[in-house]
Amino acid sequence: MNNYKSFEVRDWLEDLKFQRWVYHGESDDFWQNFLRDNPLQVANIELAKETLLSVRGEQDLISEKEVKYRVARILEAIPNEEKEPFLPWWSGNWLRVAAIFLVMTGFGMVFFKGKNFSAQFLPLSSTGIRDNQKPQMLEVVNKTSTIRLVNLPDGSSVILKKNARISYPKQFDKDKREVSMTGEAFFEVVKNPEQPFLVYTGSMVTKVKGTSFSIRANDEDEEVKLVVKTGIVEVSANDPDRIKAHKEIRKIVLKPNEQVTFNRKSLSMVTKMVAQPVLIDLSVEKQDFEFKRTPLNEVFAALEKTYGLTIRFDKAAVSNCTITAKLGDEPVTEKLEMICAVVNAKFESRNGVISVTSGGCE
Amino acid sequence: MKHSERLPETYLISRWQQLCKGDKSAFGEITEHNYAALYHYGTRFTADRDMIKDCLQDLFLEIWEKRESLSYISAIKPYLFQSLRNNLIHRVRRQSVFSEIKDNDPCDELSPESDWIINETDQLTANRLKKAIESLPKRQKEALYLKYYENLSYDEIASVMGLQRQAVANYLQYGIQKLREYLQHAVISLAASAFLFWY
Numbered sequence: 001m002n003n004y005k006s007f008e009v010r011d012w013l014e015d016l017k018f019q020r021w022v023y024h025g026e027s028d029d030f031w032q033n034f035l036r037d038n039p040l041q042v043a044n045i046e047l048a049k050e051t052l053l054s055v056r057g058e059q060d061l062i063s064e065k066e067v068k069y070r071v072a073r074i075l076e077a078i079p080n081e082e083k084e085p086f087l088p089w090w091s092g093n094w095l096r097v098a099a100i101f102l103v104m105t106g107f108g109m110v111f112f113k114g115k116n117f118s119a120q121f122l123p124l125s126s127t128g129i130r131d132n133q134k135p136q137m138l139e140v141v142n143k144t145s146t147i148r149l150v151n152l153p154d155g156s157s158v159i160l161k162k163n164a165r166i167s168y169p170k171q172f173d174k175d176k177r178e179v180s181m182t183g184e185a186f187f188e189v190v191k192n193p194e195q196p197f198l199v200y201t202g203s204m205v206t207k208v209k210g211t212s213f214s215i216r217a218n219d220e221d222e223e224v225k226l227v228v229k230t231g232i233v234e235v236s237a238n239d240p241d242r243i244k245a246h247k248e249i250r251k252i253v254l255k256p257n258e259q260v261t262f263n264r265k266s267l268s269m270v271t272k273m274v275a276q277p278v279l280i281d282l283s284v285e286k287q288d289f290e291f292k293r294t295p296l297n298e299v300f301a302a303l304e305k306t307y308g309l310t311i312r313f314d315k316a317a318v319s320n321c322t323i324t325a326k327l328g329d330e331p332v333t334e335k336l337e338m339i340c341a342v343v344n345a346k347f348e349s350r351n352g353v354i355s356v357t358s359g360g361c362e
Numbered sequence: 363m364k365h366s367e368r369l370p371e372t373y374l375i376s377r378w379q380q381l382c383k384g385d386k387s388a389f390g391e392i393t394e395h396n397y398a399a400l401y402h403y404g405t406r407f408t409a410d411r412d413m414i415k416d417c418l419q420d421l422f423l424e425i426w427e428k429r430e431s432l433s434y435i436s437a438i439k440p441y442l443f444q445s446l447r448n449n450l451i452h453r454v455r456r457q458s459v460f461s462e463i464k465d466n467d468p469c470d471e472l473s474p475e476s477d478w479i480i481n482e483t484d485q486l487t488a489n490r491l492k493k494a495i496e497s498l499p500k501r502q503k504e505a506l507y508l509k510y511y512e513n514l515s516y517d518e519i520a521s522v523m524g525l526q527r528q529a530v531a532n533y534l535q536y537g538i539q540k541l542r543e544y545l546q547h548a549v550i551s552l553a554a555s556a557f558l559f560w561y
Contacts, residue, residue: 009542019510051541054495055506060405062398070415071394074422075386342456 005038012048022052136170142183147308149332149352152179156197157331159186159307188331200238204262207234224262227274228254235260237267289327289335296321296343300356307332311347313356318343321361374438381425382433389429393422396439399512400446406504407450417449440518443508447522494544502537505530 012018020026035042142148142160150158153171160166164183172178172195180200189197189208197208204224226235236251252260252269259274291299296318300311309332321343327335336347336354345358374395380388397418404414421442425432435441495503501523508514508522516534520527 010538013510013538016513019513023511047542047545050494050545051538052510054541054545055503055510057406057495057503057507060402060411062401064398067394067397067401070397070418071390074393074419075390077419077423078386078389078426344456 004034005041007041007044009044009048009051012044013051018045018048019052022049023056137167138170139165139167141165149307149309151331151333151349152177154190154192154195154197155331155333156187156189157307157333158188161185188329190331190334203238203264203267205236205238207236222264224264225259226254226262227259228256235262235269237262237269239267289325291323291325291327293322293324295319296323296339296358296361299323299339303332303335309354310352311354311356313345313358317360318345318356318358319360321345321358375436378435378438379433382429384429389422389426392438396442399439400442403443403507403512404446404450406507407447408454413453414450417446417453421445421449437518437521439512440514440522443512443514444522444524494541497544498537498540501525502533502540505533506537506541509534 007015017027018031021028021031035045140148140150140160142162142164145162147162148160150160150166152158152168154177156177158166158179158181161184164181164185166179166181166185168177168179175195177189177192177195177197178200179198182201187199199206199208201224206226226233233254234251235254236249239249250267250269252271254260254271257274259272261270261272263269289302297313297315300313303309304311323339323342325338325342327338330338333349336356339345340347340356340358343358343361345356347354347356349355374392377385377388377391381392400418400421401414404417405411408414424445498506504523505519508519509516514522516527516530519525519530519534523530525533
């Protein structure tokens with residue numbers, strides 16, 4: 001400080017106390033006095049000050065309040081104890097989540113033999129509204145010994161286990177999406193509150209309100225079971241008599257880890273809490289697709305295994321690609337879209353085979 | 363920014379070590395202490411403030427996640443700056459993929475010139491400062507910023523920017539020289555008027 005009087009511009013630039021005055025207004029009295037007492041330094045100081053300010057650039061300060069808020073958010077995102085955190089990299093609106101449910105009707109195929117499948121299951125006839133204009137129905141039965149993926153017209157996907165069967169219209173109604181099924185299956189449903197997704201399993205109706213859950217509806221059993229994974233699910237009895245009589249239908253709204261046991265005969269419903277929302281032995285049931293710098297080929301392998309897909313891609317081209325993401329209950333096509341967006345790739349599906357083309361990752 | 367300036371380095375290093383051992387309050391303090399400076403540095407690269415905040419959240423969560431392996435770090439601030447920089451550049455590139463902006467040199471997409479506008483009341487000064495800083499290449503600007511505004515050493519700047527020390531020295535030398543030359547002429551008249559005012 002003693003030699004401030006002989007400072008040149010470059011000395012001022014390097015002086016910490018001077019920098020702090022310029023950037024943070026510290027010791028303002030001292031510097032005002034110094035300027036007054038040392039008029040020969042004014043020019044140097046002005047130049048140094050302007051240089052420093054131009055180096056700093058635009059002031060875009062964040063308030064202390066917001067910093068505190070942001071830090072609190074970060075601390076909230078830390079899991080308790082040893083659970084691994086994940087890095088949320090996608091914004092909320094990416095997630096048009098999805099409902100997952102599993103339906104299990106084991107032996108029940110015998111039960112329906114010889115009956116009109118869609119009449120048995122689809123409530124269209126029982127509600128009596130659209131008898132004259134039934135949409136074209138599609139039916140898929142998994143006759144393989146492994147799982148089979150079915151993509152529904154709305155983008156939702158269903159994994160059918162062996163002997164499972166699903167029936168759905170070629171095009172869903174505008175106001176609702178109705179499917180019926182038997183066997184064991186896993187659904188991932190695109191969320192669309194305007195167009196509820198209804199699953200008919202015999203006398204039980206499940207209405208998806210944008211969530212994930214599992215159903216187990218063994219036709220040889222008197223009971224149907226359903227467990228919610230996330231979100232809210234509404235269950236009610238498909239009771240034509242009461243509908244005709246315009247009587248109120250009993251509904252149960254279920255939240256995560258809540259299980260309902262539905263009695264097919266009495267149409268009674270009993271709920272309880274469970275530790276894990278798992279009903280049938282499918283990896284996807286509890287799969288959370290959490291990837292941390294996971295090589296793309298491993299990510300694809302996980303998807304292939306879970307959904308019974310075949311994904312073709314150039315191993316060399318994507319050798320540097322990794323994914324850090326937590327995928328939820330999105331239908332498989334949405335998962336692929338997200339992944340491809342991250343690694344700058346495109347995919348197309350033909351004859352059940354997904355082909356991914358990527359420019360590689362740096 | 364002021365609140366983040368004055369904690370002694372030794373204190374921060376000991377807090378960092380506690381963080382690495384799983385101390386959440388140390389983690390919170392380190393995060394809060396560095397947030398504003400990192401945010402401001404982030405505004406050098408993108409005008410997307412939300413993206414900066416996202417990156418910061420990712421950055422600190424990642425630090426927490428791998429805290430046990432980070433106890434070797436003694437230069438905390440350069441480490442954080444470097445991490446944010448890599449993170450942001452990566453995102454800006456990725457975003458350009460999303461928005462289909464094609465550019466041969468992704469680095470040139472960073473730091474829109476408008477981000478370096480000086481926010482000063484004096485329009486004349488602001489314009490002059492803006493022009494001065496705009497006349498510099500981006501990396502020179504960044505090196506100057508890290509040196510003068512953040513007080514990082516040459517070595518620290520080199521590690522943050524992924525450069526050789528000598529390159530940093532060159533950037534700084536030419537950058538500051540150019541700025542001074544640019545500002546010199548105008549400042550003389552300004553200083554003269556200030557001089558007259560005081561006397």
